[in-house]
Amino acid sequence: MNAFVTVSAEAAKLRASFDAEGMTNPIGIFICPHCHQAADMEYGLTFLDFPSGRDGRGRANSVDAARCFLCGEVSYWLMVDFHLHNEGGRDWRDFPRVLLYPLAEHLREARVPQPVDAPYDPEVLTYRRLSDLYMAEQKDNFAAKSVKDITSSNRVLAKAMTDEHGVELNLLKHTREDMVNLKARLLADGRKPLTVNKLLTRLSTVLTWATNNGYLDRTFNKGLKITKGAESGRKAFTVDQIQKVMDEMARLPEDNWKRWAMSLGVITGARIGEIYQLTREDIRRIGDITVIDLNEGDGKTLKNKHSRRLVPLVDGAYGFDLEAFLRYVDGCEGRLFDRVAHNFTRVLNETLRDIGQHDSGEGLTYHSLRHSLAGLLKAHAVPVGIAQDILGHSSQTITFDLYGGDQRLALGTLEAALEDVFQVAAP
Numbered sequence: 001m002n003a004f005v006t007v008s009a010e011a012a013k014l015r016a017s018f019d020a021e022g023m024t025n026p027i028g029i030f031i032c033p034h035c036h037q038a039a040d041m042e043y044g045l046t047f048l049d050f051p052s053g054r055d056g057r058g059r060a061n062s063v064d065a066a067r068c069f070l071c072g073e074v075s076y077w078l079m080v081d082f083h084l085h086n087e088g089g090r091d092w093r094d095f096p097r098v099l100l101y102p103l104a105e106h107l108r109e110a111r112v113p114q115p116v117d118a119p120y121d122p123e124v125l126t127y128r129r130l131s132d133l134y135m136a137e138q139k140d141n142f143a144a145k146s147v148k149d150i151t152s153s154n155r156v157l158a159k160a161m162t163d164e165h166g167v168e169l170n171l172l173k174h175t176r177e178d179m180v181n182l183k184a185r186l187l188a189d190g191r192k193p194l195t196v197n198k199l200l201t202r203l204s205t206v207l208t209w210a211t212n213n214g215y216l217d218r219t220f221n222k223g224l225k226i227t228k229g230a231e232s233g234r235k236a237f238t239v240d241q242i243q244k245v246m247d248e249m250a251r252l253p254e255d256n257w258k259r260w261a262m263s264l265g266v267i268t269g270a271r272i273g274e275i276y277q278l279t280r281e282d283i284r285r286i287g288d289i290t291v292i293d294l295n296e297g298d299g300k301t302l303k304n305k306h307s308r309r310l311v312p313l314v315d316g317a318y319g320f321d322l323e324a325f326l327r328y329v330d331g332c333e334g335r336l337f338d339r340v341a342h343n344f345t346r347v348l349n350e351t352l353r354d355i356g357q358h359d360s361g362e363g364l365t366y367h368s369l370r371h372s373l374a375g376l377l378k379a380h381a382v383p384v385g386i387a388q389d390i391l392g393h394s395s396q397t398i399t400f401d402l403y404g405g406d407q408r409l410a411l412g413t414l415e416a417a418l419e420d421v422f423q424v425a426a427p
Contacts, residue, residue, distance in 0.1 A: 034073035126168040128158040153202040160185045176220040193226040236371035246318035268311040269373035272366045278336045307392040312415035317422035376421045
């Protein structure tokens with residue numbers, strides 16, 4: 001019996017969220033044979049300590065390893081009928097798999113996380129405990145997906161600070177040498193420099209919180225990041241490339257979902273997951289300004305609390321036809337894009353590759369549209385706070401005005417900034 005729950009809405013939503021963040025690892029839902037819970041998981045080579053941010057790759061013999069995000073245990077699966085991979089448009093993640101390990105006689109007890117308030121030695125403070133304390137206080141500030149990502153990163157860091165005897169580093173007595181050794185250990189496991197830097201950023205966040213809250217007197221993790229070879233694989237489209245994309249979209253009929261899903265990504269910089277879950281009610285008119293309302297109503301999810309925002313739609317930006325879009329919205333019932341999540345992502349990314357004539361490994365994806373708008377805002381010297389409010393990053397400028405004060409004034413500021421970068425004259 002296939003233990004993978006491959007057709008659930010939960011699985012499709014999870015995949016879309018990872019695709020929206022540009023993650024390359026295939027993600028699915030399966031019934032973990034260790035803890036017997038429906039858990040999100042990550043495929044990869046059997047010797048990789050995923051989920052760790054590394055590329056997920058299948059083995060030549062079609063054996064996949066899956067680490068459960070809930071209990072952390074690994075199981076091994078044999079893919080069935082792999083020779084049908086390219087037939088019928090089937091996604092390889094949806095193929096049935098036969099459990100190879102653990103079988104009943106090998107099954108180990110699932111690991112039970114130690115509660116944060118469990119007794120502990122006051123003379124010892126490990127990263128595992130410190131990160132538990134951090135998450136207990138901060139978890140409400142993050143979306144569920146972010147909590148999982150952060151927890152996964154913290155688990156990797158804790159393991160890297162554990163010696164061959166199973167003893168974890170006591171941060172109350174740690175030295176600069178310990179931190180340098182940690183960096184070397186993360187690199188020695190085969191992680192890419194960019195991935196190591198992300199883990200070191202997570203480490204820095206937790207240690208800074210620890211010093212601010214009196215758990216540690218000082219830390220020695222500054223200046224560890226790698227500068228060479230750590231450039232992000234995500235790229236931005238040029239203005240000419242964006243214009244070519246929008247020209248192609250303008251040739252599509254008004255009732256074509258792809259035309260508007262792509263256009264909204266270009267002119268708002270919203271993440272693909274945010275665009276995917278838009279509903280008819282999320283297209284609003286506030287004063288003279290039409291906006292998309294990115295919110296968590298009706299079961300929608302956002303990356304974090306800063307992702308909640310209103311973004312003006314600028315008529316004429318790269319040829320965007322606002323009236324045509326509103327006619328499309330009027331014809332929708334409920335969601336604007338009634339598609340399966342992973343198909344929605346795949347089609348848009350394939351369309352970008354077809355228009356730009358670039359390969360999938362060149363770093364140009366739907367998420368690159370977001371980078372393009374961010375670069376455009378920076379090039380036009382738009383104040384950082386305003387750019388953050390448009391893109392949904394942490395900001396202390398006018399976010400509160402958008403949802404708690406004078407919305408028209410705040411939106412006017414955002415619209416003016418977007419009209420400037422798109423070079424569209426205000427009416």
